[in-house]
Amino acid sequence: MHPFLNQLPSSSFLHALQDGGDKSRQGPRGPIQARGMAPSSRQESSPEEGLPTKWSRRWAMAGWALLTLLLLGLLLGSSVLWFYVFGNCGPPPCETPVCLHLLDYYLASGNSSVAPCNNFFNFACGEPGKTINSFHALEDENKRLLRRVLEAPGSWHPGSGEEKAFQFYGSCMDTDAIEAAGTGPLKQVIEELGGWNISGKWTFSDFNQTLALLMSQYGHFPFFRAYLRTHPSPPHAPVIQIDQPEFEVPLKQEQEQKIYAQIIREYLAYLQQLGTLLGGDPEKVQQHAFLSISITSRLFKYLRLLEQRQSQDKLFHVLTIEQLQEMAPAIDWLSCLQETFKPMSLSPSQALVIHDLDYLRNMSQLVQEEMLKHRDVLQSHMILGLVETLTPALDSKFREARRELSQKLQELTEQPLMPAHPRWKKCVEDTGAFFEPTLAALYVKEAFGPGTQRAAMKLFTEIKDALIARLKKLSWISEKSQKEAQDRVTQLQVKIGAPDWVLKPELARQEYQDIQFGPSFLQSVLSCVKSLRARNVQSFLQPSSHHRWQVSPWGVNAYYSISDHVVVFPAGLLQPPFFHAGYPRAVNFGATGSIMARELLHIFYQLLLPGGCPACDTHALQEALLCLEHHYDALLLPSRSSLNGSQTFLENAADVGGLAIALQAYSKRLLEYRGETTLPNQDLSPHRLFFRSYAQVMCREPNPQDIQDIHRPPSLRVNGPLSSIPAFARYFGCPHDALMNPSRRCQLW
Known part of the structure; x- marks a missing residue:
């Protein structure tokens, strides 16, 4: 019997309820007699006097049966309603243009023939040799936006930064004039x-x-x-x-x-x-x-x-x-x-x-x-x-000679052949280098409005709160070091979008007065080179309490500055397919949220180095680091050479911890706020979409020739952190001891 049925009234209690009206009309002493003060002699009752008692029992049984049927009907009805609302419907699909575009991007980049539990990198990023570098793709899209801005018709104030930037870009694209100059x-x-x-x-x-x-x-x-x-x-x-x-x-x-x-x-x-x-x-x-x-x-x-x-x-x-x-x-x-x-x-x-x-x-x-x-x-x-x-x-003869050399060097060093660099992209890059304040203001105006900035700042705040909560639960960190770590997070500055001077166009108009465009494009370039160097020197000579950005606002690289204790997320990073205020929250937390968490963990690299945390439980910390190294070694596919985990353990630790912190922040967000959506026509629950979005950020082809890359191979940046999260295997239903559901996991962050 259902536990709730045990709480129903008994037949005797029903009888009491039926007789309750008469008892309430008894005298003051009536109830006392009913509880045990019986008369001295027993009175016999006639058959007619016994009829009400028999009918009461029958009505009690009928009432019991009726209530049982009613309760069963309510339970059945609520179960059907629950299944229909929550089991059948689920989160509503996001069918706005930005969500549909994201859906197309995921479908084009993934490989659904691969089982997610066997190799999630290949599932999300596609077949080897056809993987799109997500960061490069976003970087190119930002440059295309700048191209559209620079090629749009407009009138500018004579001598202003806007006018000179547009003039430079136009002369860079005028290859006929460059050819004529020889x-x-x-x-x-x-x-x-x-x-x-x-x-x-x-x-x-x-x-x-x-x-x-x-x-x-x-x-x-x-x-x-x-x-x-x-x-x-x-x-x-x-x-x-x-x-x-x-x-x-x-x-x-x-x-x-x-x-x-x-x-x-x-x-x-x-x-x-x-x-x-x-x-x-x-x-x-x-x-x-x-x-x-x-x-x-x-x-x-x-x-x-x-x-x-x-x-x-x-x-x-x-x-x-x-x-x-x-x-x-x-x-x-x-x-x-x-x-x-x-x-x-x-x-x-x-x-x-x-x-x-x-x-x-x-x-x-x-x-x-x-x-x-x-x-x-x-x-x-x-x-x-x-x-x-x-x-x-220079003219095309010099550019063609350079292109041929680059192609031959790529072949000899067995690097993937890069497509020819289109002229417009080089012109956008040079215009951005020489006229960064002007292009920064134009880019932010076009691609990073106040609503996007508020949404990004809110996401960062939630990620930071999740990190602080997680620091309190670390087993290897001492109470003193934990307090110091929390203070470091609290004192951290965050810069999102662009520097403050981007929104001051008067600065852009004053900065380029020394640039003189010559009769040839080469002379214009040399004038810009000289001006840029002088401006850079002058900026360092001027005392400033503000952080000097190391990346342009349309760049895609977030970073943490040790000297200024500031973390920077440029506007170029906070763009589709990594971030959009209209995306399902799972996408923003999985993609950009994990990036934010990873950059925050860079603050604590020193704690993981030998002697970096004297007051911590050194044995527990070393056990966690060794476990993490073994975890990554076990993920290497047979065709891949061994990877020395000790060389990359700091970045591995940041990847694993960043994903865990972003997941914790997202799960808290789901509990506190309603209205989550997902992508249409996909078997992606919100948590599945979270993990897919994380993986999508990491997609790229491995480059063994890049000795400066401390994250290689890229498959480990996807499979390593995801397989370390028990929730991943649970939401994707991975069998025990599958590649993405190992028997042993590590707890570092």
Whole structure:
């Protein structure tokens, strides 16, 4: 019998109810007698007097049966109603245009023939070789929006930032004018640098004067890089930093000897082609190109990978200009840096941050040797490198030579062939680099309204609250460290959308007064390069209490700044298919919410490093980290090589923790608020949609050649965190010991 039926009144109780009316009319002593004070003699009753008692019992049985039927009917009716409302209907589908577009995106990128419990990466991201890089796709869509803005007709205030940005983009797209100018503008630049022996005359210009011109006027650094950044250590003041140069040719350490020799031959042929296009004598071109390659090869030998410098505790050194001059005397450091970072006032006692001192010593010795033997070759080497960097501003012959080299290098290094970079995309990128304040304001106005910003901030607040709640339940963290961690989260600044200055158009109009567009597109580019460098220096010289954004508002990379204790989520990231105020909440929490949680966990990387949390339960922490490493090792497919989990454990921990925190915040949201929706015509409950949206963010093809990628392979960024969440296996009905439902899970965050 149903438990509720046990609470129904008994037949005797029904009898009492029927007789209750008479008893209520008895005298004051009547009830006392009924409870046991009976008369002294028993009175016999006639058969007629017994009839009411028999009929009462029959009515009691009938009442009992009637109430039972009524109750069963109510239970059956409520069950049917419950099934119809909640079991049959479920959350209503979102059929707005943005949701239907998202549905099409998911259908196009996934592979429904793969069982979700066997490999969710392939289920959500599609077949190998056909996977869309979600971040690249979003980045391209943001650039397309900027293109539409730049190509839309409009009238701008004369001399304003808007007018100059539109003029620059238009001249960049005017390839007919660039073709008509030919090599004339480039030859004029070479003459201003003192000429070279490949073609024309060489005036034997001073090496350091030429180097200073290349660095300050053309933004080209042939032997090292110099830039302004905040100091790596507190108080993180702006400081000039000297680092290794960036080379077009892949480093020798990454290639087999045979392949590296083929790469050098292709690069040599490319340099010869550049010299020939500039009218050089074929014999001199071949000689200078070969010696230029020799210089590059020798510089390669002095380079050390970041991991090597880190293991040797040589990430950076702090030296004065005077001390660096003694250690690397071939470069006139004071004059070169003074020209590059005008209007800074430098002196020999100026402190610098040096990222690879051994490289600079060896580079200086190489330059000294070449100045004694092949001074003209050093000039040719610097000019050939400049021509490479200026290729997008030159005519089609130079651009085609560069495209062919890139394609051959991709084939030799077995990288996937990249499609030709459309002209409009390069023009959008350069316009954005030179006129960022203007384009930032136009982009935010077009794609990131106040409603989107409020929705994004609300999502971040819920993610942050979930993290604080989770910190209180960690088994390995001490009470003191837990309190410090909560304070760190509370004190964190968050920047969402764009910097404050984006909404101040008067700044954009004042910033570009020094840009002068020349008769050729190349001259316009060089004027923009010079202006941009001066603006960057000026921004560092001005005292500011605000964080300097490291990404443009239309960028897609969120980041955490250690020096400013601020986390940044640009407007370009908070776009479909990652985020939209009209999406089902499962999408926003699964995609953008997990990104936000992961960036928040970057605050606590130090706690996971050896000795980073002395007051914590070290044994429990190490057990959790070791468990996480084994968890990822077990997910590697047989065809994949082993992955050293110790090299990526920080990012793995952030991925797993970020997903768990986002799921906790989403589950709380479902309990507190109604009105969740899902995508139509899909077998995706809200929680299934949450997990699918998380995976969609991570979709991309693996790139073994990218040694800087600490997240590879991408399948682990999907399968690793999802298989660590018991709720995933529960909502997808994964059988025990399936790939996505392991028998053992780890609890780190």
